[in-house]
Amino acid sequence: MTNNQQAQFLSNWSNRWNTEIADVEKEYDTLAQVYEDQVLNWQYACHQVAAELMAKFVATDGKILDLGCGTGLAGQALREQGYQTIIGVDISQNSLDIARDKNLYTALYKADIQQELPFQDHEFDGIISTAVLTNMETSNVLYKFCRVVKPGGYLVFTNREDIHYQKQFDVTLQQMESEGILKPAYLSPPQPYLPNNQDYAEKIKVLYCAYQVCI
Numbered sequence: 435m436t437n438n439q440q441a442q443f444l445s446n447w448s449n450r451w452n453t454e455i456a457d458v459e460k461e462y463d464t465l466a467q468v469y470e471d472q473v474l475n476w477q478y479a480c481h482q483v484a485a486e487l488m489a490k491f492v493a494t495d496g497k498i499l500d501l502g503c504g505t506g507l508a509g510q511a512l513r514e515q516g517y518q519t520i521i522g523v524d525i526s527q528n529s530l531d532i533a534r535d536k537n538l539y540t541a542l543y544k545a546d547i548q549q550e551l552p553f554q555d556h557e558f559d560g561i562i563s564t565a566v567l568t569n570m571e572t573s574n575v576l577y578k579f580c581r582v583v584k585p586g587g588y589l590v591f592t593n594r595e596d597i598h599y600q601k602q603f604d605v606t607l608q609q610m611e612s613e614g615i616l617k618p619a620y621l622s623p624p625q626p627y628l629p630n631n632q633d634y635a636e637k638i639k640v641l642y643c644a645y646q647v648c649i
Contacts, residue, residue: 455525455546458569462504462526469529470505476628480564480592480640483625485511487644488562491588491619496559499523499582501547502566506533512562513538521558523547548575556584563591567598573606580615583647588619595624595639607645620644 462469485508488498494516500508503522512520522539524530530542545552548571561579579589593603610616624639 455548459525462524463528466505466526466528466532470507473507473628476631476634477626478565478628480627480642481507481511483642484508484562484564484590484592485515485517487620487642488512488517488560488588488590489515491590491644491646492560494518496587497521497557499551499553499558499561500539501551501561501563501579502569503533503539503542504529506536506538508562508564509533509538510536521553523551547578549578551578551582553582555581556587557582558587559584560588560590563589565592567591567593567601567603570601573601573603576603576606576610577615580610580647585647585649587647588644589616589647590642590644593641593643594627595641598641607643610645614648616645617648618644619646 492498496517497519498512498517498521500512500520500522503509503524504526506522509520509522519540520538522530522533522542523545524533525544525546527544530544533539534542543552547566561583563579576589583589598604607616607618611618620643622642624641626635627638627640628634
């Protein structure tokens with residue numbers, strides 16, 4: 435990874451997170467070939483932990499939507515848990531091309547997940563979304579996510595601890611609970627995010643969240 439690529443990559447994880455969809459698309463298209471090697475070198479494990487969390491709540495014969503699937507890290511982790519029907523969505527075509535070559539997904543779609551998702555209401559048993567909410571304009575995207583999950587299904591996601599509160603995901607989740615849309619199933623204490631990255635190691639943590647969709 436060149437110094438310029440490193441700088442581009444880190445900008446997406448910084449406190450000045452990037453939410454302009456065109457910029458996010460360009461950034462991940464540029465980084466697609468080196469993304470996995472770099473994050474795994476930093477001991478990134480969100481995909482594995484989230485897939486294990488999904489398996490606690492959703493049977494492995496369920497239909498799972500991987501939002502922001504990237505090159506397929508979460509898809510691989512879901513396969514390892516025993517899931518067979520996994521749909522992936524991402525904004526980066528280069529990332530999707532890599533994911534497609536792995537033969538992990540039942541289908542892959544290029545889409546901006548901040549817009550209405552191209553799926554029917556109540557289509558999925560679960561949604562997994564890892565290292566994605568950083569790039570969302572607003573926490574209200576959670577309403578869009580829930581639309582496509584069956585009542586009784588689950589939304590499993592990770593979020594940087596700082597962004598979770600700065601962008602008021604906690605407030606939106608509480609509102610959705612009060613509206614009877616979601617019921618909390620699991621919230622982790624802050625966990626290591628990129629422990630082998632000196633800029634993040636002890637400074638920036640990640641939360642693992644699971645909510646049951648009620649309606």
